[in-house]
Amino acid sequence: MLYFIIFDYIPMFGVIIAFKDISPFEGVSAIFTSEWVGFKHFIRFWNSYYFWNVMRNTLLISGYKLLFGFPAALLLALLLNEVKHTGFKRIVQTISYLPHFISTVVVAGLVMMVLSTDSGMINAIVVAFGGEPVHFLGDPAYFRSILVLSHVWQTVGWGTILYLAAMTGIDPGLYEAAKIDGASRLRQAWHITLPGITPVIAILLILSIGGLLNAGFEKVLLLYSPSVYSVADIIDTYVYREGLNKLNYSFATAVGVFKNILAMILILGANYVAKKMNQTGIW
Structure with a gap:
């Protein structure tokens, strides 16, 4: 509670900076004494040359992460649920969710090392087959794919924990009845396991849609460069450059407020659709 009060609720007061x-x-007194300018900074962002570029990149990167990352965690949970050897199952779980505890800075460093043009493993393989070294992180054609793949690798194991926990609540008698009726393991997973964890899937999907505009600021900031701005520049990195680098506090705050309003609309819309489909919502 204290964490959220200090870092989430108290900073909400700063929203007024977007309108001044x-x-x-x-100094701090400027927050109270500065002139109100209404939606000036919002209009400036909407008319900005970067508006459509950062919106497109944010939605595409987040969309790809949701498209590939969300089902990957579910699929891994279903596969692990079918493993009967407890020792092997624990080893796979540990290896798969270990990357979640690695700092984003370390993950970015690993990505740079693996894709380095000088000593990177991937380029070593490319050269071994007679090709030329490729500057993957500086090529717009590869950057988004690298970002999404590293995200899936880092999060897929952690995402399976909630699904596996939900699967433990399914009545074992349902599986026994299915076996008696001659249902295969695949049929049991499709008709018993998946319906049994549908409420959890629905809640996690709603929360993921609500975070669709959070495209992974830290990793993008650590990996991108001006050569890939066209495909990598997202709302958060744009706010960082405008707010901290150029000291345009009011403008950067306005962009951040706009992003959060869109995120709220997305999560409310996703929850409404889930309710209409008779699925579990977050309220």
């Missing part, structure tokens, strides 16, 4: 012209050299 704040100079970083005027």
Whole structure:
């Protein structure tokens, strides 16, 4: 509770900066004394050259992560649920969710090492087959794929934990009855396991859609460069450059507020659709 109060609720007061012209050299008092400018900074962002580019990149990167990452965790959970050897199952679980505990900075460093043009493993294989080294992180054609694959690798194991926990609540008698009726393992997973964890799937999907505009600021910031801005520049990195690098606090705050309003609309819409489909929502 204390964490959320300090880092989430108290900072909400700063939203008023988006509706004022704040100079970083005027001090904290400028928040109260500066002139109100209404939606000036919002309009400036909407008319900005970067608007459609950062919106497209944010939605595409987040969409790819949701498209590939969400079912990957579910599929891994279903496969692990079918493993009967407890020792092997625990080893696979440990190896798969270990990357979740690795710092994003370390993950970015690993990606750079593996894809390095000088000593990277991938380029070593490319050269061994007679090709030329490829600057993967500086090529717009590869950057999004690298970002999504590293995200799936880092999160797939952790995402299976909730599904496996939900599967333990399914009545074992249903599986026994299915076996008596001659249902295969695949049929049991499709007609018993999946319906049994549908409420959990629905809640996690709603939360994932609500976070669709969070495309992974830290990893993008650590891996991108001006050569891939066209495919990598997202709302958060744009806010970082405008707010901290250029000291345009009011403008950066307005962009952040706009992003959060869209996120709220997405999560409310996803919850409404889930309710209409008679699925479990988050409220």
